Amino acid sequence: MxxxxxxxxxxxxxxxxxxxxxxxxxxxxxxxxxxxxxxxxxxxxxxxxxxxxxxxxxxxxxxxxxxxxxxxxxxxxxxxxxxxxxxxxxxxxxxxxxxxxxxxxxxxxxxxxxxxxxxxxxxxxxxxxxxxxxxxxxxxxxxxxxxxxxxxxxxxxxxxxxxxxxxxxxxxxxxxxxxxxxxxxxxxxxxxxxSEIEIAELTKIVENADRYMQIAFSEDLYLYCQANNVNFGELRDALNTKWNVKILEPRDGVGGHCLPKDTKMFLQSSKSIKSKILMAAMEVDQDYRRFREIRGYRLVPPTINSS
Ligand SMILES: NC(=O)c1ccc[n+]([C@@H]2O[C@H](COP(=O)([O-])OP(=O)(O)OC[C@H]3O[C@@H](n4cnc5c(N)ncnc54)[C@H](O)[C@@H]3O)[C@@H](O)[C@H]2O)c1
Incomplete structure (x- = not known):
């Protein structure tokens, strides 16, 4: 060529x-x-x-x-x-x-x-x-x-x-x-x-899947705190004093359209094994959103957690 x-x-x-x-x-x-x-x-x-x-x-x-x-x-x-x-x-x-x-x-x-x-x-x-x-x-x-x-x-x-x-x-x-x-x-x-173009393709969608998972974990922890009468903000601040811990804020849920779209791209990229942890993360995000909806929380701009 x-x-x-x-x-x-x-x-x-x-x-x-x-x-x-x-x-x-x-x-x-x-x-x-x-x-x-x-x-x-x-x-x-x-x-x-x-x-x-x-x-x-x-x-x-x-x-x-x-x-x-x-x-x-x-x-x-x-x-x-x-x-x-x-x-x-x-x-x-x-x-x-x-x-x-x-x-x-x-x-x-x-x-x-x-x-x-x-x-x-x-x-x-x-x-x-x-x-x-x-x-x-x-x-x-x-x-x-x-x-x-x-x-x-x-x-x-x-x-x-x-x-x-x-x-x-x-x-x-x-x-x-x-x-x-x-x-x-x-x-x-x-x-x-x-060395392979597929690695480049996967890099982007896995980066966003990783971000999705981190936000979903903070949502999970927030729901735990609500159910068990624990102050989430204080717990998060205390946890984040450790050098290798970085709990995010759950805010309005997994935000923007890129994180959900790209996480789906990653899940669909495998014909056999699907990431169980990401499928659970998607469920957590749904639970968290439902929780906020029931309490009538205001929506914040969705790009806030996106990349
Ligand atoms: N915006 C971000 O922060 C960001 C960050 C990283 C990656 N990306 C990725 O970059 C891509 C573009 O994202 P965006 O946020 O700019 O989207 P966007 O919707 O703002 O812009 C996309 C543009 O593509 C045009 N378009 C759609 N189909 C077309 C076609 N057939 N021919 C010519 N133009 C066409 C649309 O009219 C639109 O102007 C997406 O794959 C997104 O996931 C976006």
Whole structure:
């Protein structure tokens, strides 16, 4: 397969300009790439153009890197995984893209999705998965350029992705007046490469399943305290004085749609063994929500516990 070298990567298209895709497009543009945006929702495209000068595009034939930030939940049920949007975009890329471009899936996806997309592209393009740890409430510290895991369908896919993401070194260039300029050559994001793309897929959904479990344990403990007349806040403060204990606050329950959706993706990724502890955690979250509903507690913004 023809491979794009780092210096050949000029045009980057971010597909899906929502909560995640918009800051990604802004970041890519700031790193000096000619940056385009595409979304099925024209309002998102207009917004990206107005806010950050991200150019809209309809034809994908001259793009070097495609970054997919499409939603992966069912439009009718935000807790249910759904990858049809990704597959329909992959079909358009397959029809229009030139050979050797990179398709980097940054959406959270079920295990096996990246290889299916590679098949849909008829092995003509590189496919990598670099899932996100972006966090809306702490974008300054947990933004686009924090350390990320990356996997490729094959070695050359991984190599191409690493060149695009990782090469943050500044290079010297001379312009027409022979003055020296510093040019950043890649995204400058520290990457942790893994040998199988499925490991990258699993990393993201297991991270969120782990967070789900930690919150569910605090819900469980809270319900225990209610049933046994124990002050939860005081118990939690006392527990958290130990160096390796960190009990979270249960707040409004497992929040946002990503944690439930991604935990389901993980449970569905196994045909045989299902994680019993996660299935129990889901039951605990239901009990905790019922408990709060019966007492008429106010809902707090759901993103608070999300990642
Ligand atoms: N937002 C976060 O904090 C966050 C963090 C980590 C990972 N993620 C993951 O990133 C992905 C995107 O999340 P988000 O929060 O930005 O979602 P979002 O709903 O805010 O944005 C997704 C965008 O994709 C667009 N879209 C959907 N189908 C499309 C299609 N077929 N073609 C073109 N565009 C399409 C939608 O119109 C929307 O603008 C999800 O997989 C999510 O799990 C999100």
């Amino acid at each position: 023809h491979t794009e070298s780092r210096s050949q990567i000029k045009k980057v298209l971010v597909i899906g300009l929502g909560q995640l895709g918009l800051p990604v497009a802004k970041y890519v543009k700031e790193r000096g790439f000619e940056t385009f945006g595409y979304d099925i929702n024209p309002v998102k495209v207009e917004n990206a153009e107005k806010k950050y000068g991200i150019k809209s595009i309809e034809c994908f034939d001259d793009i070097d890197v495609f970054i997919l930030c499409i939603s992966t939940h069912d439009p009718n049920d935000e807790y249910t995984p759904f990858v049809d949007g990704l597959f329909s975009v992959a079909q358009k890329i397959s029809r229009e893209a030139k050979n050797g471009s990179l398709v980097s899936i940054e959406s959270t996806v079920p295990k096996g999705t990246s290889k299916k997309i590679f098949e849909m592209l008829n092995h003509r393009l590189h496919v990598a998965h670099a899932p996100h740890r972006w966090y809306a409430l702490e974008e300054d510290v947990h933004g686009v350029n924090q350390v990320r895991v990356v996997g490729g369908v094959s070695d050359c896919c991984l190599k191409t992705a690493l060149q695009f993401y990782d090469s943050g070194n500044e290079v010297l260039e001379f312009n027409n007046n022979n003055t020296q300029t510093n040019k950043k050559n890649g995204l400058g994001i520290p990457m942790h490469p893994v």
